[in-house]
Amino acid sequence: xxxLLLIGGVTVALxxxxxxxxxxxxxxxxxxxxxxxxAEHGNGxxxxxxxxxxxxxxxxxxxxxxxxxxxxxxxxxxRSEICSTSAPxxxxxxxxxxxxxxxxxxxxxxxxxxxxxxLKTGRELWSSSRKASAKAAAGRPxxxxxxxxxxxxxxxxxxxxxxGKPVADGRRAIRAVDLHTGARRWTATLPEDCGPFSVGAAxxxxxxxxxxxxxxxxxxxxxxxxxxxxALLHHEPLDARRPVDPVSSSAPVKxxxxxxxxxxxxxxxxxxxxxxxxxxxxxxxxxxxxARIESSGDYGKIVSGKPAKVAVDGEHLYAVAQRDSSSITKxxxxxxxxxxxxxxxxxxxxxxxxLALAARDGRVSVLHERARHQSMESLYVxxxxxxxxxxxxxxxxxxxxxxxxxxxxxxxxxxVIVSRYDTEGPGRxxxxxxxx
Numbered sequence: 001x002x003x004l005l006l007i008g009g010v011t012v013a014l015x016x017x018x019x020x021x022x023x024x025x026x027x028x029x030x031x032x033x034x035x036x037x038x039a040e041h042g043n044g045x046x047x048x049x050x051x052x053x054x055x056x057x058x059x060x061x062x063x064x065x066x067x068x069x070x071x072x073x074x075x076x077x078x079r080s081e082i083c084s085t086s087a088p089x090x091x092x093x094x095x096x097x098x099x100x101x102x103x104x105x106x107x108x109x110x111x112x113x114x115x116x117x118x119l120k121t122g123r124e125l126w127s128s129s130r131k132a133s134a135k136a137a138a139g140r141p142x143x144x145x146x147x148x149x150x151x152x153x154x155x156x157x158x159x160x161x162x163x164g165k166p167v168a169d170g171r172r173a174i175r176a177v178d179l180h181t182g183a184r185r186w187t188a189t190l191p192e193d194c195g196p197f198s199v200g201a202a203x204x205x206x207x208x209x210x211x212x213x214x215x216x217x218x219x220x221x222x223x224x225x226x227x228x229x230x231a232l233l234h235h236e237p238l239d240a241r242r243p244v245d246p247v248s249s250s251a252p253v254k255x256x257x258x259x260x261x262x263x264x265x266x267x268x269x270x271x272x273x274x275x276x277x278x279x280x281x282x283x284x285x286x287x288x289x290x291a292r293i294e295s296s297g298d299y300g301k302i303v304s305g306k307p308a309k310v311a312v313d314g315e316h317l318y319a320v321a322q323r324d325s326s327s328i329t330k331x332x333x334x335x336x337x338x339x340x341x342x343x344x345x346x347x348x349x350x351x352x353x354x355l356a357l358a359a360r361d362g363r364v365s366v367l368h369e370r371a372r373h374q375s376m377e378s379l380y381v382x383x384x385x386x387x388x389x390x391x392x393x394x395x396x397x398x399x400x401x402x403x404x405x406x407x408x409x410x411x412x413x414x415x416v417i418v419s420r421y422d423t424e425g426p427g428r429x430x431x432x433x434x435x436x
Contacts, residue, residue: 026379026395026416026433030068034426041101042082045408045419045429048091048119052410054429056421057081060095062122063430065413072122076115083111089148089201091119092179094155096130096145114146114155116182126182131158144198144209144256150227153179154206156196170195174208176230186230194221194235197246200257201227207263209255210235211246219243220255222265224287234287238265242292248276254305259312262338263287268295268304278304280317282338291341293317299334299346300324308408308419313359313384316344320354333357333366335387345387347380356409356418359384365411367418379416393435 035056042057051071052063058081062071074095076082081101086094098111116125130145147154157173171190178185190196194212197220201207206225213219220243223235238244244267246253251270258266263283269276280293280302295302300321303309309320317336330353335344347354347366355377356367366380381391405427410417416433 024393025436026393027436028396029415029432029434031431032063032068032070032429034428035421037425038421038423038427039081040423041084043407043421044085044087045410046088046093046119047410047412048088048093050413051091051119052417052430053088053093053119054419055082055085055093055095057101060085060093060117060122061429062119065415068430068432074117074122074124080113084143084145086146086148086153086201088119089179090151092125092148092153093117093119094146094148094153094179110158111142111145112158114153116153116179125180128155128177128182130155142198143254144200147199147201147206147257147260148179149201149206149260150203151179152185152201152206152227153177153182154199154201156199174199174225174230176206176227188225188230189232190223191221191232191235194223198256200260200263202260205261205263206230207257207260209238209257209265212237218246220246220253220265220267222263222281222283222287222289224263224283236287236289238267238281238289239292244277244279244281248274253277258310262312262315264312264317264338266304266310280304282317282341284339290339291337293336293338293341297321297343299343300331302334303331306406308356308406309354311357311359311364312338313364314362315339316359316384318357318359318364318384320357321346330354333364333382333387335364335384344385347382347387356406358409358411360411363390363411365409365416367409379411381411391435395433 039057044055046053050065054061060074076097079099080097083096095115096111097113112131115127145156154176173196174188176185194210197209197211199208206227208223210221212221220238221235224233248269255267258264265281268278278295282290295304300323302319302321311318321334322331333347337344352370354368358365362384364382364384368378370376377395379393405420405422407419407421418431420427
C-alpha cells in the first residue's frame with residue numbers, strides 16, 4: 001500500500017509539473033497562423049464581442065474568439081501604414097495611417113489620416129484628415145493621437161508646419177466626431193498657452209494630457225472635457241510641486257492617458273535608459289489629482305512601457321514590477337491604490353518571472369514563468385482587492401518565454417488568450433488555452 005501511495009504521489013507530482021494534471025492544467029484550444037515580422041508601430045490587440053482584433057503596421061485582422069479562424073482583414077490603401085490606433089468602443093476602432101511613416105524627410109506627410117473600422121465586418125466606416133491645413137505636419141507614430149469612447153471619436157489635429165511652428169491656433173487642436181459617421185460634434189478650446197499631447201475617452205468622460213507654457217515654465221497638465229459639448233471642465237498640472245517637463249534629453253517624453261475613467265496618466269522618458277519622470281498620476285472624478293505613483297519603489301520597478309504589464313481596474317493600478325537581479329523572484333505583480341498611491345499587495349507566489357497580467361471585474365490574471373522549470377509557465381488568478389490566490393494552473397505547452405514580444409493577455413469567455421508580435425521574425429497573433 002505504501003508503495004502504491006508513493007507511486008501515486010510521484011505520478012500526480014509529475015503530471016502537475018508538466019501541466020497535465022486534470023483540474024490543474026491549461027491546454028491549447030487553437031492558435032492562429034504566424035504573421036511575418038512586425039514593425040514597432042501600429043501594434044495592438046483587443047476583444048470586440050466574439051471577435052479578437054490584431055493591429056499591425058500593414059493590416060488589422062479579426063479572428064473568431066471560439067475558433068481562431070480569420071473573419072476579415074483590413075489593409076490600408078496604397079502605400080499607407082498604420083501608425084497607431086485607439087482602443088475600440090462599440091465595436092469601432094480608430095486607425096491613424098499615412099505614407100512614408102518611417103522616413104525622416106516625411107514629417108509633412110506622416111500620420112495624416114484617421115479611419116474608423118467596423119470590427120464586426122472589417123469595413124471602413126469613414127476617413128478624415130488630421131491636418132489643420134495644407135501646410136500642417138501630421139507627425140510620426142505616437143500613442144494617444146486618437147481615442148474612442150461614449151460614441152465619440154476624439155482626435156488631435158496636426159497644427160504645426162514642417163519645422164514645428166504653429167500654422168493655426170493650437171488651442172483648438174482637439175476635436176470630437178461621431179464615432180460611427182465621422183460627423184463633427186465639437187472642437188474644444190484649451191487653456192491659454194497649452195497644446196495637446198495625448199487624449200482619452202470613456203462613456204462619460206473625455207480627457208487629455210496638455211503641454212503648457214514655454215521654456216523653464218513648460219509642464220504637462222491633465223484636463224477633462226464635457227463629452228456632450230467639449231467644454232473644458234477642469235485642468236491642473238500633473239504635479240504642481242514637482243512639475244513634469246514635457247521634454248526628456250531633448251526629446252518629448254511619452255505621456256499617455258492610461259485610463260480615462262478613472263483618469264490615470266502614464267509618463268516615462270523618451271528612451272528606456274533616459275533620465276526623467278517615470279511615474280503614474282491618478283485623478284478623481286472632479287479631475288483633481290489624487291496621487292503620484294513612482295514607477296520605482298520598494299516593490300521594484302514597474303515596467304511602464306509594456307501594455308501587457310500595466311492595467312487599471314476600479315480603484316487600483318496593477319502592474320508587473322521588476323526586482324533586483326539578485327532576487328529569487330525576478331518580477332512580480334503588484335497592486336497600488338489610486339487614491340493614496342500606496343502599495344496594497346504584492347504577489348510573491350512563486351520564484352521566477354511574471355510575464356503579463358490582465359485585470360477585469362475585480363480579478364487579476366497573471367502569467368508567470370517558474371524559475372525551476374524554464375520551459376514551464378503558470379496562470380494565477382488573484383483577488384484584485386487582496387491579492388489572495390483564487391486559482392492556479394500549469395500550461396502543458398511552452399508559451400514561448402521571450403516576453404519581449406508579448407503584446408497582451410486576455411482571460412475571457414472561458415479562454416485564456418495570449419497575444420504576441422515579433423519585429424525580428426514570424427509571430428502568432430493569438431493562441432487560446434482552456435482550463436481542464
